[in-house]
Amino acid sequence: MAKIKVGIAGATGYTALEVARLLMSHPGAEVVAATSRAEDGKSLAEIHPSLAGRCDVPIETLDPKTIADKCDVVMCCLPHGASAETVHALVQHDVRVIDFSADFRLSSLETYEKWYGVKHPWPQRIGNVVYGMPEFFADEIAKADVVANPGCYPTSAIMPLSPLVQAGLIETDDIIIDSKSGVSGAGRSAKVATLYCETNESISAYSVGNHRHGPEIDDLVHRIAGKSIKSLFTPHLTPMDRGILSTIYVRHRGHTAAEMIQCWRDQYANSVFVNAVDHLPATKHVAGTNYVQMTARDCGERTVLVCAIDNLAKGASGAAIQNMNVMFGLPEATGLA
Numbered sequence: 001m002a003k004i005k006v007g008i009a010g011a012t013g014y015t016a017l018e019v020a021r022l023l024m025s026h027p028g029a030e031v032v033a034a035t036s037r038a039e040d041g042k043s044l045a046e047i048h049p050s051l052a053g054r055c056d057v058p059i060e061t062l063d064p065k066t067i068a069d070k071c072d073v074v075m076c077c078l079p080h081g082a083s084a085e086t087v088h089a090l091v092q093h094d095v096r097v098i099d100f101s102a103d104f105r106l107s108s109l110e111t112y113e114k115w116y117g118v119k120h121p122w123p124q125r126i127g128n129v130v131y132g133m134p135e136f137f138a139d140e141i142a143k144a145d146v147v148a149n150p151g152c153y154p155t156s157a158i159m160p161l162s163p164l165v166q167a168g169l170i171e172t173d174d175i176i177i178d179s180k181s182g183v184s185g186a187g188r189s190a191k192v193a194t195l196y197c198e199t200n201e202s203i204s205a206y207s208v209g210n211h212r213h214g215p216e217i218d219d220l221v222h223r224i225a226g227k228s229i230k231s232l233f234t235p236h237l238t239p240m241d242r243g244i245l246s247t248i249y250v251r252h253r254g255h256t257a258a259e260m261i262q263c264w265r266d267q268y269a270n271s272v273f274v275n276a277v278d279h280l281p282a283t284k285h286v287a288g289t290n291y292v293q294m295t296a297r298d299c300g301e302r303t304v305l306v307c308a309i310d311n312l313a314k315g316a317s318g319a320a321i322q323n324m325n326v327m328f329g330l331p332e333a334t335g336l337a
């Protein structure tokens, strides 16, 4: 069978590197194009030396028609705002797109414009693009022209919360999500907040009460579980390269942690990458993999849920490859197991 031809837009960034790295060992797909605004003419391996000897695809400036002609699917690894326009242009040229940004994740245009502070360039598609979580939306992903790849923090909260909300095991109006991310979550471009001396040996909360992943979590749990929730989400930057640990404080409705773990095991029985475990998950347990580990502990009237993912893998590029596999009829775990 011919390999899936993959293009990578925004090829100089961290998620692009991770997609390229994972595709090097994918038996059914290959990178055939890569784009950047600034690095036209260099090879992908020149920009990302860890790919040396493995990926000499030349980087080009993004011309939607040229890229669409070469590719079956484009991994659009661009920042939100910039991404939607590119996704629109690519789809008009008949290539399927996996959008890593938040531009098509939310159900409501009003919520998007409130939280992202920009007019959406393709508003007709808001609420009309599948959320790239095959554990819940595989049938729609298989047919999609555009897939909205999930946010990293949201993945670590939506996956544990949705089954418990759906099953009515927890209160929906009192959910506290305390998340910690590695620095690669902030992307590769230079910013003071992610300099070595700012992040090393230090942990800090940021965007308290106003991070844009709060509405994404509430929106998706509602879409999956059919019930609205009210969560309070606080992200933290931690001195790690990669990984997310979310500690989620919920109020149970008389149910035990063991019942919640069983609920996850039933829900995710056929999901390759989701493991409801008995130990307390750590970011190291999932580093470099597409796996999600989650557990629960009884704590009086509350239950504490703990979920670990790798922000660059299940939180971004691994999920994108899982989505690509579903879109092209390959087993979900191809190239990822």
Ligand SMILES: NC(=O)C1=CN([C@@H]2O[C@H](COP(=O)(O)OP(=O)(O)OC[C@H]3O[C@@H](n4cnc5c(N)ncnc54)[C@H](OP(=O)(O)O)[C@@H]3O)[C@@H](O)[C@H]2O)C=CC1
Residues within 6 Å of the ligand: 009, 010, 011, 012, 013, 014, 015, 016, 035, 036, 037, 038, 039, 076, 077, 078, 079, 080, 082, 083, 100, 101, 102, 150, 151, 152, 184, 185, 186, 187, 188, 189, 311, 312, 315, 316
């Ligand atoms: N890092 C993570 O853990 C996760 C990231 N995401 C999302 O994935 C996307 C990519 O993230 P990441 O790889 O970390 O980001 P990076 O900042 O590392 O890379 C983004 C790339 O996009 C290009 N770019 C930047 N600004 C623009 C612009 N205005 N117009 C066109 N191209 C631009 C740059 O390439 P060049 O300058 O060469 O053109 C840059 O290399 C983002 O939407 C991010 O929010 C989602 C989940 C997790």
Ligand SMILES: CC(=O)N[C@@H](CCC(=O)OP(=O)(O)O)C(=O)O
Residues within 6 Å of the ligand: 080, 100, 101, 102, 150, 151, 152, 153, 181, 182, 183, 184, 185, 186, 187, 235, 237
């Ligand atoms: C550590 C860090 O800075 N993380 C990023 C989240 C990255 C991400 O996945 O966000 P989107 O895909 O929704 O853009 C942040 O808090 O903005």
